[in-house]
Amino acid sequence: MDGLTLARRLVGASLLVRxxxxxxxxxxxxxxxxxxxHSFRGPTRRNGSMFGPQGHAYVYRSYGIHLCxxxxxxxxxxxxxxxLTPTTGVETMQARRNSAMLCNGPGRLTQALAILPEDDGTAFDRPDFSIELAPQQTDLxxxxxxxxxxxxxxxxRFGLAGATGLSRPFPR
Structure with missing residues (x-):
């Protein structure tokens, strides 16, 4: 599946990490x-997972501050x-973030989920590290x-229509 199709299909999917x-x-x-x-100039040590198998994680540090x-x-x-809209382990995510804003942005999301650099290259097919696509396409x-x-x-960029907790509003 190409990246644009996958980006659309992932909206509405369930993500579970530990x-x-x-x-x-x-x-x-x-x-x-x-x-x-990151793949524009070809494979490097930093972006190697981006050239790996489909359905695996590519984790990188953005601006030297937070993971994506x-x-x-x-x-x-x-x-x-x-x-993402948090539904599982919310108290744990709140303790990690110490903020009401849990997962509305890539850095907040990875902090709330305790994503690690070592997760780079991990397949999303394990019980403790998984993505389950929604049975039907959502309004985007x-x-x-x-x-x-x-x-x-x-x-x-794709978002769930009517969702609260987006990283930024979409243009009208």
Missing amino acids: GCGGMIIETEAYGPDDPAS LNVVARPGEAVLIRA LVGPRIGISKAQDLPW
């Missing part, structure tokens, strides 16, 4: 010919998980990606 998780409500797609993608969680689509294509919001300096105009 007893904490919820419903994915916002994603962004990144592809191999995309100048904003992605799902690999085809080699060189990945989907950033930007936000579509807009440009955010927080990047290249290819900002591409409408490759």
Whole structure:
């Protein structure tokens, strides 16, 4: 499955990491010919997992501050998980974040889920590290990606229509 299709399909999916998780409500797609993608210049030690098997995690540190969680689509294509609605292990996530804002942004989400650099390359097919797609497609919001300096105009950001807790509002 290509990155754009996967980004759409992941909205509404359930994500579970070591007893904490919820419903994915916002994603962004990144592809191999995309100048904003880590895969644009080819495989490196840092982005190697992005060229790995489909359905595995690509975890990287953004701006040296927080981790970001992605799902690999085809080699060189990945989907950033930007936000989720917490439903499982909420008290644990609240203790980790010490904030009312738990999972509305990629850095907050990874902190709440206790994503580790060692999760890079892990398959999302284990009981304690899994994604389960929703049985049917959800109503989507579509807009440009955010927080990047290249290819900002591409409408490759997807959100669950009517959801609260998105990282940022979608343009009207």
